[in-house]
Amino acid sequence: MPELPDVEGLARYLARYAVGRRVRHVRVRDAGVLRNTTPQGLGHALDGERLGEPRRHGKWLLVPVGRGRLVLHFGMTGALAWSSREPAWEEADRVVLELEGGALSYRSQRKLGGLWWLGPGEDPEAITGPLGPDAAGIERAAFEQRLAGRRGGVKSALMDQALVAGIGNELSDEVLWRARVHPRTAVKELSAERIGALHAALREVLDASMRHGRIPRAAGWLESVRGEEDARCPRCGAALRHGRVAGRTAWWCPREQR
DNA sequence: TTGCATGTTCCGGA
DNA sequence: GTCCGGAACATGCA
Numbered sequence: 001m002p003e004l005p006d007v008e009g010l011a012r013y014l015a016r017y018a019v020g021r022r023v024r025h026v027r028v029r030d031a032g033v034l035r036n037t038t039p040q041g042l043g044h045a046l047d048g049e050r051l052g053e054p055r056r057h058g059k060w061l062l063v064p065v066g067r068g069r070l071v072l073h074f075g076m077t078g079a080l081a082w083s084s085r086e087p088a089w090e091e092a093d094r095v096v097l098e099l100e101g102g103a104l105s106y107r108s109q110r111k112l113g114g115l116w117w118l119g120p121g122e123d124p125e126a127i128t129g130p131l132g133p134d135a136a137g138i139e140r141a142a143f144e145q146r147l148a149g150r151r152g153g154v155k156s157a158l159m160d161q162a163l164v165a166g167i168g169n170e171l172s173d174e175v176l177w178r179a180r181v182h183p184r185t186a187v188k189e190l191s192a193e194r195i196g197a198l199h200a201a202l203r204e205v206l207d208a209s210m211r212h213g214r215i216p217r218a219a220g221w222l223e224s225v226r227g228e229e230d231a232r233c234p235r236c237g238a239a240l241r242h243g244r245v246a247g248r249t250a251w252w253c254p255r256e257q258r
Numbered sequence: 259t260t261g262c263a264t265g266t267t268c269c270g271g272a
Numbered sequence: 273g274t275c276c277g278g279a280a281c282a283t284g285c286a
Contacts, residue, residue: 074265075265076265076266077283078265109283110265110281110284111282129266150276151275161266169263169264169265244278246277246278247277247279248263249262
């Protein structure tokens with residue numbers, strides 16, 4: 001589930017239920033999701049400390065705890081689950097932070113994401129790798145500047161976290177579809193006007209998606225038909241195409257996106 | 259059984 | 273040396 005809007009939703013969820021609460025115990029049910037620490041190390045870092053306001057950058061979530069930060073990534077199947085009473089945990093609940101008044105679970109089916117501990121003064125990019133400006137709120141000039149000189153295809157560029165942080169496969173398809181740009185278009189073939197259209201589409205798609213907490217599946221969105229057997233373009237009705245682009249399944253309208 | 263899935267990382271070729 | 277694209281990763285489902 002998590003691309004930028006989903007992670008934003010998780011940040012709000014964490015802020016609503018867990019911020020300000022003190023950690024009583026860290027229960028690691030599957031140490032396979034701990035990336036740079038151990039159950040003991042994480043417990044030592046978190047026990048007795050309060051969770052601070054989370055900060056999101058792209059698809060990454062950083063939660064101040066004590067003097068350091070808990071760094072979360074959700075991969076393709078991660079989520080958070082809060083319970084104010086003793087819950088029946090699921091198999092996919094890998095790490096449970098038992099807090100005052102409830103428990104917060106890091107849940108992940110495929111374990112492609114994980115948890116990191118970032119000590120005081122350490123640079124998050126040591127964990128996240130280089131990240132471009134957050135896709136929500138990037139200005140047009142910055143967007144243009146970061147695309148300048150890029151050699152490959154536009155879909156691949158949009159999904160490159162070092163270029164702009166937060167765009168994944170489905171968001172990139174949605175943005176390209178809205179801007180009427182074919183996903184295999186080379187970046188260097190894009191006119192300034194089309195880059196402007198891409199930027200405008202990015203802003204519109206992210207604004208609405210942030211409000212919904214995910215890409216809306218409403219009428220007028222590619223997401224509403226993406227993956228369907230006989231998917232048709234919500235604007236023009238043409239049969240949608242799909243295929244591998246930049247290593248992922250892309251969906252596009254062959255009539256409007258050339 | 260095989261292929262596919264919204265994530266990142268790693269390696270080889272351009 | 274840098275950049276880009278595809279394979280690999282872990283797990284479950286159609």
